[in-house]
Amino acid sequence: MYHLDVKSTFLNGALDEEVYVTQPPGFKIKGKEDMVYRLHKALYGLKQTLSAWNKRIDSFLVQQEFVKCKSEYGVYVKKVIEGNQLLICLYVDDLILTKSDVKEIEVFKTQMMNEFEMSDLGNLTYFLGMEFTEVAEGLVMHQMKYASDILKRFNMMNCNSSSSPVETNMKLVMNEEEEPVDPTFFKQIVGSLRYLCNSRPDIAYAVGIISRFMSEPRVSHLLAAKRVMRYIKGTLHYGILFPKCLNEDSMELIAYSDADWCGDKHGRKSTSGYLFKFLNAPISWRAKKQPVVALSTCESEYIAGCMAACQEVWLENILKEMEIEVIIPIALFIDNKSAISFARNQVLHGRSKHIEAKFHFLREKVNKGALQVVRCSTDLQLADIFTKPLKVDRFIKLTSLIGMKEVET
Numbered sequence: 001m002y003h004l005d006v007k008s009t010f011l012n013g014a015l016d017e018e019v020y021v022t023q024p025p026g027f028k029i030k031g032k033e034d035m036v037y038r039l040h041k042a043l044y045g046l047k048q049t050l051s052a053w054n055k056r057i058d059s060f061l062v063q064q065e066f067v068k069c070k071s072e073y074g075v076y077v078k079k080v081i082e083g084n085q086l087l088i089c090l091y092v093d094d095l096i097l098t099k100s101d102v103k104e105i106e107v108f109k110t111q112m113m114n115e116f117e118m119s120d121l122g123n124l125t126y127f128l129g130m131e132f133t134e135v136a137e138g139l140v141m142h143q144m145k146y147a148s149d150i151l152k153r154f155n156m157m158n159c160n161s162s163s164s165p166v167e168t169n170m171k172l173v174m175n176e177e178e179e180p181v182d183p184t185f186f187k188q189i190v191g192s193l194r195y196l197c198n199s200r201p202d203i204a205y206a207v208g209i210i211s212r213f214m215s216e217p218r219v220s221h222l223l224a225a226k227r228v229m230r231y232i233k234g235t236l237h238y239g240i241l242f243p244k245c246l247n248e249d250s251m252e253l254i255a256y257s258d259a260d261w262c263g264d265k266h267g268r269k270s271t272s273g274y275l276f277k278f279l280n281a282p283i284s285w286r287a288k289k290q291p292v293v294a295l296s297t298c299e300s301e302y303i304a305g306c307m308a309a310c311q312e313v314w315l316e317n318i319l320k321e322m323e324i325e326v327i328i329p330i331a332l333f334i335d336n337k338s339a340i341s342f343a344r345n346q347v348l349h350g351r352s353k354h355i356e357a358k359f360h361f362l363r364e365k366v367n368k369g370a371l372q373v374v375r376c377s378t379d380l381q382l383a384d385i386f387t388k389p390l391k392v393d394r395f396i397k398l399t400s401l402i403g404m405k406e407v408e409t
Contacts, residue, residue: 001098001124001132002105006057007117009093013042013052050092057090060115064108071318080104085323096124130199133407135241140407142239143199147232150192154229161234162227163396165206166389170224172209173265178218186217189225196232199239201285202399203228205273205386208287212264241405242281253278253319255312255332256376258383259290259304261297268293270300273386274308275402276315282403284311287386292356299355301339304383306362308332309371316370329372335381340373 006012020036021043023029042049058068066076066088076088086104089096095112099105112118124132129146132139151157193207206228213221245251256275263271269290276284286307294300312330319326334340343366365371384390385398 001096002109003121003124003127004095004097004109004112005119005121006093006095007119010042010044010046010049010053012116013049013054013056015039015042015048015052016055017048019046019048053092061088061090064111067321069318069321071314071321075318075322077322079323087322091128094127096127129195131239133239135405135407137405138241138243140239140241140405141199142237142407143196144237144239144407147196147200147236150196151229151233151236153192154189156226156229156233159226159230159233162230163234163392164390165203165228165231166209166224167227168389168391170389171263171265172213172221172224174213174216175218175220178220181217181219181222183214183217186222186225187214189222189229190214193225193228200232200404201240201275201282201402202235202238202385202395202404203231204285205271205287205388206231208271208289212289235406237407238399238404239407240282241403242279245279251279251325252327253312253315253330255308255330256381256383257301257304257308257332257334258381258387259294259297259300260387261294261300263388264289270294270303271387272300272304272307273383274304274311275383275386276308276311277382277403278315278319280403284315285383285386285402286311296338298336298338298342301334301336302342302355302362303359304387305332305334305339305343305373306359309362309365312365312371329369331374332371333374333376333381333383335376335378335384337375340375343373 019039021039022036023033029035042052061076062068064078066078069075069077074090076090078086080086080099080101084100086097086099086108097105097108109120126132129143131142131144133142148157190207190211193203194211197204197207206224210221210225210228254277258273260271262268269292271287272290273287274285275282288307290300290303292303294303309332312332316326316330343362362371366373378384382398382402385395385402390398
């Protein structure tokens with residue numbers, strides 16, 4: 001994987017509409033000071049700048065026979081020969097490109113540099129706060145520097161570390177009698193931690209819980225946020241391991257979904273969690289409060305499975321657009337027998353007729369053969385880490401199973 005950066009990005013886009021600017025200081029024409037300039041290309045500070053650049057780079061990549069993925073507009077695919085593609089991930093002016101043939105990559109680099117003023121940053125090591133470190137087992141994506149910056153910003157570098165991000169059996173509530181804290185300061189902490197979740201699925205549940213109290217945070221909520229940072233202090237070098245693919249069996253996309261019934265003590269809503277693994281690495285996860293109140297554990301697990309099924313559709317589509325063969329049906333592991341039976345049963349009855357129609361999407365995917373719901377034991381339910389506070393020994397076990405690894409420094 002290689003990293004490219006476009007210099008003076010927002011000066012490359014052509015404007016489709018008429019935009020005028022006053023004459024800048026030092027460039028005013030004598031006797032015509034009241035006249036203005038019409039812009040033909042974008043400048044920094046214009047609201048049209050980002051759109052103009054996006055059209056510019058998109059049209060260039062299309063000319064080079066790249067196809068933009070419909071499921072993810074930042075990904076472009078160029079089919080060179082059968083089963084061999086050049087892939088580009090574009091974020092504004094940063095590009096990641098990868099292909100098995102280095103010569104093809106060098107050809108594309110030359111094309112880009114002939115068209116734009118570029119910086120060739122070499123092998124991918126840093127991208128949007130994400131760091132990439134090669135290890136014997138494969139590649140580790142982490143945010144060690146960003147995590148350190150968070151601890152420094154909020155004066156937590158010298159704190160005592162904790163073994164888990166959430167206290168066992170902790171249930172945060174809104175207590176109006178409790179002393180309030182500065183909402184702006186609390187939001188800054190939560191916002192920083194949320195970006196860290198991009199490479200730290202082990203803190204996704206904890207950050208999701210404290211995010212529910214950003215409008216009126218109290219002392220207990222701030223203490224919970226500081227515990228997350230104390231856990232980060234002790235696991236600063238953790239990241240996601242993308243292992244080397246050694247056999248075809250690991251090409252399978254598998255999913256786990258779980259729910260904690262009535263985990264929210266205020267609104268009595270449940271918490272859903274899912275995890276997708278591909279090439280034995282976590283590629284998508286989520287911890288989220290359900291939009292409706294579930295009447296039973298079975299119903300909450302069923303809703304969680306539906307959320308996983310929606311994500312499965314998107315992942316399947318983007319993998320197909322990158323011409324990566326997906327094994328169908330995709331296995332969805334659920335540890336609730338009733339929810340599995342419910343997903344396989346096409347008949348509505350008294351216990352299910354009240355459930356909103358959109359959540360029956362899971363049943364439709366199962367009946368069409370796109371998804372296969374599989375029973376797994378609670379001990380092997382990896383999505384359990386996204387739904388509830390766990391005991392330290394189980395939390396550490398699941399952290400390892402989902403694909404987290406410590407980077408040696």
